[in-house]
Structure formats: structure tokens, C-alpha cells
Amino acid sequence: MDTNQYLDMFVEESKEHIQAINDHLLELENAPESIDIVNEIFRSAHTLKGMAATMGFEDMTTLTHEMENVLDQVRNHKLVVNSDMMDVIFRCVDLLERMLYSIAGGGDGREDVSAVVAQLHAILNGETVVQAAPKVLPEDSAAANPEAAPDVEASAASRLHAFDQFEITVLDQSVQAGHQAYWIKTSVRDDCVLKAARAYMVYDNLESLGEVIKTTPSVQDLEEERFEKSFEIVLITRESQEKIESTVLNVSEIEGVEVELIDIHLYKADHLREAKPQAQAKPAAGTKQAGAKPADADKSAPKKAAAGKTIRVDIERLDVLMNLFSELVIDRGRLEQLAHELNKSALTETVEHMSRISGDLQSIILTMRMVPVEQVFNRFPRMVRDLAKELNKKINLEIIGAETELDRTVIDEIGDPLVHLLRNSLDHGVEPADRRRMAGKPEEGLVQLKAYHSGNHVFIEVKDDGAGINREKVLAKALDKGVVTEQQAQSLTNKQIDELLFASGLSTADKISDISGRGVGLDVVKTKIESLGGSVSVDSNPGVGTTFLIQLPLTLSIISAMLVQVEDEKYAVPLSSIIETAVFSPDQIMHAHRQDVIDFRGRVVPLVSLKSLFSIPDNGIAKEEDISVIIVRKGDKMAGLVVDSFIGQQEIVLKSLGKYLTNVFAVSGATILGDGQVALIIDCNALIK
Known part of the structure; x- marks a missing residue:
């Protein structure tokens, strides 16, 4: 699936979540005992992690997951919020913002999160948080000469800082699954003519033993012979150290090989110092060739977020627009009723034209708010x-x-x-x-x-x-x-x-x-x-x-409904719930399970009397013997609403009953009719349930 089509949505929603985390962190500094604020931060981080994982942004996923671990301990009263923790989490938010701006600008959103992750681990372990000092490299180091890759002796522990968080996770999971991770340094002879070919043969042979997850220098640099005398490979395998050494030495013109077992727990103990500045490409599992060429990389890179063709409008502004139009619909109904009563042709034509225009306006406003799931x-x-x-x-x-x-x-x-x-x-x-x-x-x-x-x-x-x-x-x-x-x-x-x-x-x-x-x-x-x-x-x-x-x-403010009369009361039944209106004679009414039912197209449909349901008093006016019924449905279930008469179809404005009338059975709201009367809107789903 191409996730690029959702990039704009991801960027905008991520901005909102990061801003929410920032705002709540500021509140948390003033009220560090508030678990409710911690829960809000946790939920924003959790949502951000899920979106980032879906879009494939690994560093953002890793960082938000580690933030969750700390916040989870706080909300379970296992950690206490302090200034060190706040500083680290604010730094996390800064990194998240940097990643997001990279993504929005067409980048890959990758950042070195190792140092801040190490600080989060220190918080979890109850240790003192050590701020990473800026690293000073010697002038003759590989960083000063980007064409040459490092050729430096180091212990396995110190080399761990070259791993990013994703690679650390892969190593950790592999060790838990019973594999071993080895650091392998291979040196070629000084008189070797085709160093790139020898490096490829070593890579190929090692890959037959397990999975290569990292090379130093990168695979592309190895292929283009951009290394001096040695190169390093990290291999996950079940084979022995002796088998690895013999496999490498089977390649001609290899001078020597060093193999060391990687202790992944050293990463947690040393808190993973900041990564080396040069970028290193990871070969894909099962791949024997160099990484993707620049042209291929361009194809897979996220597109730059489009701008200018759409604007994001605050939903509250649309709510205000809808409420204003709702009042216009009520006045339209009143004008239509007055035009009918006065029977003036000029007034009638004007009202009809206004109705058509307002109908188009209503359609546009509803379309603005409605989107497919x-x-x-x-x-x-x-x-x-x-x-x-x-x-x-x-x-x-x-x-x-x-x-x-x-x-x-x-x-x-x-x-x-x-x-x-x-x-x-x-x-x-x-x-x-x-x-x-x-x-x-x-x-x-x-x-x-x-x-x-x-x-x-x-x-x-x-x-x-x-x-x-x-x-x-x-x-x-x-x-x-x-x-x-x-x-x-x-x-x-x-x-x-x-x-x-x-x-x-x-x-x-x-x-x-x-x-x-x-x-x-x-x-x-x-x-x-x-x-x-x-x-x-x-x-x-x-x-x-x-x-x-x-x-x-649906939370729509305006719906089409059928207006019906029951004694002196008027009710609105949403058209979307209605299958059909019908009139039945008394001898067509049957009884089953102490319930009045009718035979509707071969199906037994129970009857519900709105008069009995809402305890409407009798007005004493004699009624026709025939029974008016509205057949409504919820899914594949149906019911028949018994009313006195049908008034007709009308566009109505859905109004809330307010906080004093909550959870009223079978009523989803109310509407104001053209003559100023209030009609309750029937919730057919609740009736059938």
C-alpha cells in the first residue's frame, strides 16, 4: 500500500499530537502529581506511535515507545515526576518535532535517538541521568576524511554506539530467540588487487551462515572499494565462532579475521553513547548486492507534503456555519408556511427560489463535513x-x-x-x-x-x-x-x-x-x-x-424526516430509518407473544404505539378505524410505529435536548418547526433494540 497518499494527514495530525504533548508537559511541570495529565500525554504518545508505525517511520516509533515506558511507570505510581525526567521528555518532543519537519519537507524522518533513549532507560532503572557531552573527534579521524571509512581498533562494547535503536531491537530479539550476534573484522592483504571483490565474497559467505544486519563501511562503500585495509560486519547466526573464522579465511587474499561475541546488555549498561556522524546503510536481509542506487532511493522516498490545494479549517468554524444555516432552515420553513397561507404568487415564487438556493447551500455545507470512512x-x-x-x-x-x-x-x-x-x-x-x-x-x-x-x-x-x-x-x-x-x-x-x-x-x-x-x-x-x-x-x-x-x-445538524401526528403532538422520524408508510385495517392486526404484529411482505413485524410509548393524553377527538403505520428498520430488524396521521416530508434541524435531558429513551433530539412548535425526533435504533 502506498502510504504517501496519507502523508499530509499524518503530518497535520502529528503536529496536533506533538503540540498536545507540549502543552500537557507544561501543565505537568506545575502539577507533577496529576496522573490525569500524565494519561493525556501517554495517549498522545501512544496515538503518535501507532500512526508513525503505520507510515513506516521507525525512529519516531522507537522514541514514542520508550516515552510510553516511562510514562506508564509514572501513571502506575512506580516513578515520580522530577526535573530530570521533564528535561528528557522535552528533549524527546524536540526530536519528534525535528523528525516531523523532516518528513513534511520530503525527508525520511530519521534521527539519532540513541542518546535520549539511553537517558529514558536510566530513568526507568532509577539511575542518574547523564547528559551526553559533545563528542570531539581527532583531526585525522575518518570524520575529517569522509571518503575513507574508519579502520580503528575498538572493543565490542565501544562499537555498540554505531547501532541505531532499530538495530539494537533486532539484536536483542535475535538473542532472545537463541541466536548469537558477532562482530567480525576482516583484513585483506596489502597486495590485494580486487579488494571490493574479496569484501563481496566474505559478505556472501557470511550471509550463508545467518543474517548480516550491518557493515562498516556501508555496503555501497564496500562495493566501490572505499575502504583501506579492513572492514567490519555484524552477523546474527547459530553457528560457532570457529565456523565463522574458517568461512572468512576460505576467501583468498584475506590476511586475518577477528570475531567477537556482542553482549547486547552492554548497550543498556553503557547507555549507548551517541552514534558516529557518518551515515551507514543497512543491507536488507537476504540481499547479496549493494544497497539501492540513488535513483531507486528517490522512488521510495516520501513525497513532499502537498500544499496550496486544500486548507484545514477549524471544525468549530464549520459548527458555527452549520448552526447559522440551521437557523436559516427554520426561517425558510416559516416563510414557506406563510407563503402558503397568504397565497401571493410573487411571495411564493421568491420563497421557492430561496428554498432552491438554500438547498444547494445546505448540500455544500453537509458535503464539507462528510467524508468516507x-x-x-x-x-x-x-x-x-x-x-x-x-x-x-x-x-x-x-x-x-x-x-x-x-x-x-x-x-x-x-x-x-x-x-x-x-x-x-x-x-x-x-x-x-x-x-x-x-x-x-x-x-x-x-x-x-x-x-x-x-x-x-x-x-x-x-x-x-x-x-x-x-x-x-x-x-x-x-x-x-x-x-x-x-x-x-x-x-x-x-x-x-x-x-x-x-x-x-x-x-x-x-x-x-x-x-x-x-x-x-x-x-x-x-x-x-x-x-x-x-x-x-x-x-x-x-x-x-x-x-x-x-x-x-451521524452528528448532522440537518436531516430529512417524516413528520407525523399523535394526538396533539408532532414527531419526526428520520427518512433514513423508514422503509415504507402503510395503512392497515383493524382485522389485519394479529397477536403473537403478547405483542401486536402485522404481516408485512411475508414477515412478522411487531407494532409499537407512540401514544403508549410516550404516555400521550387523549384529546377526545374521534379517530378513523384504519391504523397508520411507519415501517422502520435497524439492520435486518424491523418494527411498525403506530401514529394517528402523516404530515409529510420535511428538512429539519437537529437540536440537542441539553444537559438536563440526557439519555431520554427513543428520542435522539428535537427540532423547531416552521410554526414555532417543537417536535421530538424518534430514535428508531433504540426502539428496535
Whole structure:
């Protein structure tokens, strides 16, 4: 997937997160005991890390991950904020800003983060933070002569400073997996004619024993014979030191070889001094030739962020514009009613023209705010691919309904919750291939990301065909964390146990990793979704899979609705929820399970009387025997709303009921009609649920 198309979005969102970290750090200096501020910094760093990892910016990912480690210890009361810590974290933010400006200018965003990472490690270990002193190089060093690579004797420990953080991570993981890392210095004879050819033969032979992760000088310099007498290679292998030495010495015109075992723990002990100034290229694993040529590098380099064709408008300004237009829609309705009552042709024509113009204006304003969820969904295939490789799992991501449109306010906020849910499905949900085979499942797991409209809501599903939720493990963790008591645990249903995953700080991962297990997962998802006026639920079937369902309001200020009358009250039913309006005679009404139902095109549909639902008093006016019904739906479920009469279709302005009328059942808001009356807007999804 070409991530360049998302570069502009990444740069702008990263600027916002870095600014948020800066602002909260300043607040934290004045209130170092505030865990809430630490949590805000942590979440911004966590989101920034996820975005950087998706875009492939390794140094930014590494630095934000190490920042997380320190902040995580602070919020768990294992570290105390002090001036040294603040200085180091501010330095981290400066580095992040430098990387981001590099990326925005078309660079690769690479920075030497080794020194600041070492300082973060010192903080974690409770050691004194040593500020790195500027390094003074001798005049005759290789830095003074960039054409010549270093040919210096050094211990394995001192050479570790030449590794960047990514290489240190690779070395560490390889050692944990049972491999050994060796530093190999090879010297060629003084009378050697083709030094580059000998270097290539040594490189090729060593690569047959394992994986070469670094050369000094770079592969390109070796190929172009830009070295004096010796060169160095770092090799990861399971072979013995003797085997390595004999392999190198089998190449003719080699004078000698030095092989030393690299102790990766020295990196942590010495805090990794600042890296050498010259740039060094890493050969790709399994590659026998030099690195990419400049022309190839240009093709793979990130494009410079485009500017000038679009502008970022503060969403609050769009909110003000929408509110002003909403008032215009109310006045338009009033004018249409007056024109109808006065029946003056000139007034009627003018009002009709104004209605057409305002309709076009309304369409433009709504289009400005509505964007397809594809903008968010398209970031995930690359992320799933990389995580699947890291977890050694076979996973297929299926995206459905990417064209579903959602308000920009919501689009900007749902990316992080979806990342958490997808990572949860990949790590905890889908099983490894061998376990899937044993369970009679295909080796490749399926993760489905689906979006669809239902009424005036958008639903997003994250579904996997994995092992389902391990309820015993969840309950044990909840008891251990004090989320529930022993007495409460005995009476919990399976659904309630599943919902415990949304408890603050609850994680079922056995160890902390980049993928999950930090305790910032599902509680953050729930908090974020609820702040958007939505809800999230989970449904799991052991051995079959798990589905997370997010319900989000469209948050549109203007919607099309059907106005209906019930006694003296008027109600609005969103057109997006309506299948059909119909009139039934009393003998067509049936009863099933103590519920009035109708036969609608071969389906049994339950009836819901709005008069009974909202306890509307009888006005004493005789009514027709026939029953007016609006057939509404939520997904594949349907219901029939019984009303007295249909008034007609109208554009209405969605108004909040305010903070004093929250969570009113089956009512999503209200609208002001042209005659000044207030009509409640029916929430069909809540009715059917």
C-alpha cells in the first residue's frame, strides 16, 4: 500500500499530537502529581506511535515507545515526576518535532535517538541521568576524511554506539530467540588487487551462515572499494565462532579475521553513547548486492507534503456555519408556511427560489463535513500485514462499506479506537496457524472491518473468527485488579464478563509489547466512543470469534424526516430509518407473544404505539378505524410505529435536548418547526433494540 497518499494527514495530525504533548508537559511541570495529565500525554504518545508505525517511520516509533515506558511507570505510581525526567521528555518532543519537519519537507524522518533513549532507560532503572557531552573527534579521524571509512581498533562494547535503536531491537530479539550476534573484522592483504571483490565474497559467505544486519563501511562503500585495509560486519547466526573464522579465511587474499561475541546488555549498561556522524546503510536481509542506487532511493522516498490545494479549517468554524444555516432552515420553513397561507404568487415564487438556493447551500455545507470512512480504513491493511508478520500469524483483513460517509468530527476521532480494536483482534483473537489447524479452522484467520448506515447512526464492526474471549482469564484479571469482588463475580453473566474488557486498566496480555498489553486498550476505546455520543459493545462466542460493535451518531445538524401526528403532538422520524408508510385495517392486526404484529411482505413485524410509548393524553377527538403505520428498520430488524396521521416530508434541524435531558429513551433530539412548535425526533435504533 502506498502510504504517501496519507502523508499530509499524518503530518497535520502529528503536529496536533506533538503540540498536545507540549502543552500537557507544561501543565505537568506545575502539577507533577496529576496522573490525569500524565494519561493525556501517554495517549498522545501512544496515538503518535501507532500512526508513525503505520507510515513506516521507525525512529519516531522507537522514541514514542520508550516515552510510553516511562510514562506508564509514572501513571502506575512506580516513578515520580522530577526535573530530570521533564528535561528528557522535552528533549524527546524536540526530536519528534525535528523528525516531523523532516518528513513534511520530503525527508525520511530519521534521527539519532540513541542518546535520549539511553537517558529514558536510566530513568526507568532509577539511575542518574547523564547528559551526553559533545563528542570531539581527532583531526585525522575518518570524520575529517569522509571518503575513507574508519579502520580503528575498538572493543565490542565501544562499537555498540554505531547501532541505531532499530538495530539494537533486532539484536536483542535475535538473542532472545537463541541466536548469537558477532562482530567480525576482516583484513585483506596489502597486495590485494580486487579488494571490493574479496569484501563481496566474505559478505556472501557470511550471509550463508545467518543474517548480516550491518557493515562498516556501508555496503555501497564496500562495493566501490572505499575502504583501506579492513572492514567490519555484524552477523546474527547459530553457528560457532570457529565456523565463522574458517568461512572468512576460505576467501583468498584475506590476511586475518577477528570475531567477537556482542553482549547486547552492554548497550543498556553503557547507555549507548551517541552514534558516529557518518551515515551507514543497512543491507536488507537476504540481499547479496549493494544497497539501492540513488535513483531507486528517490522512488521510495516520501513525497513532499502537498500544499496550496486544500486548507484545514477549524471544525468549530464549520459548527458555527452549520448552526447559522440551521437557523436559516427554520426561517425558510416559516416563510414557506406563510407563503402558503397568504397565497401571493410573487411571495411564493421568491420563497421557492430561496428554498432552491438554500438547498444547494445546505448540500455544500453537509458535503464539507462528510467524508468516507475509507480515509480511516485504508490505513489498516499495511498495519495488519506488519503485525501479522510480527506475530507469525496468517490473517486476511476484509473491509466492507468503506464508502460509508461520516461527519468529519467523528472521522478525526475514530482512528485510534479502531487501531486498538484491530490490534486486540490480531493479538488476542486470531490464533496461531497450528492452533487453528487443531481446531479444524483454515490456517488463515479472518478479521472483518465493516461500516454501514442504520437510521441516523453509523455502525462499525470489528469481527474476527478467532478463539473468542477467554472469560476465565478475564474474570481472574478483573478480580486481581479489584474491578469486581468475589461475590459480584459469582453472579456475572457471560455478557457482563465480556463487558469487563472495557474496565479501566484491564489487560489480559501476559507481557507488555508494541501490539497490546499496556492496559490502555479497550477502556480508551469506550471513553473515546462515548465522548462522541456513541456506544461500543462486544459479543463473543468461544471457538467461533468475537465482534466489537461501535455505534456512532451521524452528528448532522440537518436531516430529512417524516413528520407525523399523535394526538396533539408532532414527531419526526428520520427518512433514513423508514422503509415504507402503510395503512392497515383493524382485522389485519394479529397477536403473537403478547405483542401486536402485522404481516408485512411475508414477515412478522411487531407494532409499537407512540401514544403508549410516550404516555400521550387523549384529546377526545374521534379517530378513523384504519391504523397508520411507519415501517422502520435497524439492520435486518424491523418494527411498525403506530401514529394517528402523516404530515409529510420535511428538512429539519437537529437540536440537542441539553444537559438536563440526557439519555431520554427513543428520542435522539428535537427540532423547531416552521410554526414555532417543537417536535421530538424518534430514535428508531433504540426502539428496535
